[in-house]
Amino acid sequence: MHATNVLENALVDHLFRTATFAKPAALWIALFTAAPSDPGGGTEVAGGGYVRVNLPPSNTNWAATQGGTSASSGTGGQTSNAIPVTFPVPTAAWGTVTAFGLYDAPTGGVLLIWAPLTTSRPILLGDPAPSFGAGGLTVTVA
Numbered sequence: 001m002h003a004t005n006v007l008e009n010a011l012v013d014h015l016f017r018t019a020t021f022a023k024p025a026a027l028w029i030a031l032f033t034a035a036p037s038d039p040g041g042g043t044e045v046a047g048g049g050y051v052r053v054n055l056p057p058s059n060t061n062w063a064a065t066q067g068g069t070s071a072s073s074g075t076g077g078q079t080s081n082a083i084p085v086t087f088p089v090p091t092a093a094w095g096t097v098t099a100f101g102l103y104d105a106p107t108g109g110v111l112l113i114w115a116p117l118t119t120s121r122p123i124l125l126g127d128p129a130p131s132f133g134a135g136g137l138t139v140t141v142a
Contacts, residue, residue, distance in 0.1 A: 001036070001114040001139045005038050024104040024112070028052040029085055029137065031123075035099035036114045042099065048092030048125070052106050053085050063135070077141040084129040094123035097130070100137060113139060 003011075014021035030052045036042030055061050063082045065074030080120075115138075116134035123130055 001113055001141075002038055003113055004036070004040060004123070005108050006040070007112045008038075010069050012043050023057060026056045026104065026106075027112075028054050028103040028106050028109065030101045030103055030111075031087070031094070031097045031100040032101060032114070032127060033095040033097060035103060035116055036111060040111050042101070042111075044101075045094045045097065045123070048090050048094050049088045050090070050094055052103060053079060053087055055083075055085055056105065078138060079141075080135045080138045081132060082134055084131055084133050085137060088127050089129045090123050090125060090127055094130075095123050096120050096122045102139075115139070 013019035020021070031045045031050070032042045033045060034043035059134040061082055062079050064070055065076060065078055067073035067074075069082070070105045097117065099116045099121045100113055102112050103109040104112060121130070
């Protein structure tokens with residue numbers, strides 16, 4: 001997992017300086033055919049029925065560091081989606097998806113975190129809706 005420069009700077013200013021960082025009201029999961037980098041960029045899937053999927057911050061949507069829905073108390077700094085994430089059925093080929101990211105908006109917005117997928121996957125016309133089962137998207141804060 002990679003925090004983008006935008007998120008890193010916001011957290012430094014929030015923890016050590018006078019600015020505050022407001023938690024996003026929503027987290028939008030995006031798919032990339034070319035991974036972004038910490039400054040941003042990358043190539044997000046476009047067209048073919050693709051849209052980002054909203055998985056808002058909540059104890060039922062994201063697992064605690066030790067798993068479950070109680071307050072985090074684990075030592076690994078890791079969370080994952082606690083419920084399945086399903087994208088729309090592709091109406092055209094999306095290309096080979098290589099990474100995912102978390103944005104603060106359904107379009108545009110600020111990329112906060114990104115990570116490569118363990119296994120890249122081509123998404124073709126006629127494929128079922130791409131999805132990640134519970135625990136399929138992992139974010140580690142270290």
